[in-house]
């Protein structure tokens with residue numbers, strides 16, 4: 001199976017400056033390629049494709065020996081491919097009848113990743129294997145950078161990416177052929193309800209990963225956001241708040257990942273079969289989230305709900321859970337979430353009145369009472385097991 005490993009980099013100050021320059025040059029390349037496509041289309045109705053732009057790279061590098069030519073040809077191609085993907089997904093959404101935003105120029109701070117598509121080509125993982133204690137990654141134009149490798153890498157390294165998060169740098173390895181590590185069968189099955197008070201509630205009544213610490217970070221984020229609105233454009237104070245915001249966002253991401261990892265590990269260890277609700281959170285969150293510089297529409301109306309959804313990080317959890325489940329040989333089943341929170345887990349009576357408060361479930365037909373999230377998790381489990389039986393019968 002394929003999976004990725006992410007490690008903190010410990011660059012020297014000189015390397016950190018080179019990394020920043022590398023990122024900046026790739027950003028400029030991205031923007032120039034976007035400008036090229038737009039101009040060609042506007043002036044002459046000509047569609048520029050990835051192949052054309054990749055062909056241009058040679059000339060760009062030849063004309064800019066101290067600039068673009070310092071970096072890997074392949075990482076630059078990957079950047080052009082990234083633009084190509086942005087175009088492809090734009091046109092795909094147009095065909096689907098949606099109204100997507102046109103691919104945008106990336107401002108400073110909005111371009112944070114450079115990818116080297118092949119280990120050994122302008123980059124090398126574990127570039128000093130003879131070193132007794134430290135792991136290094138070598139990047140063209142930057143050198144051998146120390147890696148804080150906190151766990152072993154398994155499988156074969158395919159691509160290497162570098163990502164900036166606030167003031168930190170990370171290396172992300174995408175590996176193929178990572179051996180699975182099946183866990184012994186437990187004979188146990190569970191439904192999970194994903195919520196705001198607890199990220200996960202199981203049908204056994206466990207509440208996992210309370211995201212309250214995330215809410216605290218979110219409050220600080222909201223305060224920083226208001227602070228930003230009061231700062232003059234292009235002032236030093238504004239830049240300072242922007243970097244504070246970036247650091248807070250990074251912290252929220254780390255906290256969310258941490259909670260999701262713990263919850264997913266707990267579930268994968270304990271259950272052979274895990275049933276969850278199918279989620280479509282992308283649509284719910286996108287229009288309200290926007291960006292720091294250009295807040296989305298309806299931010300005021302949606303932000304409460306939006307923030308809770310983002311805080312809980314259900315999408316992150318499901319992604320991690322699916323990786324862990326695959327690796328451990330567990331079965332993950334998605335079910336339609338309709339009525340799972342309103343139906344009685346004991347008698348099946350389905351009514352809005354069953355749900356007295358956010359936390360409490362009391363069936364108006366049979367009198368069954370339960371924690372609302374546990375009741376939902378039991379319904380989810382039942383729906384999943386029914387799907388599974390149906391699949392086996394077919």
Ligand SMILES: [Zn+2]
Pocket residue numbers: 344345346347348349363364365366367368
């Ligand atoms: Zn009932």
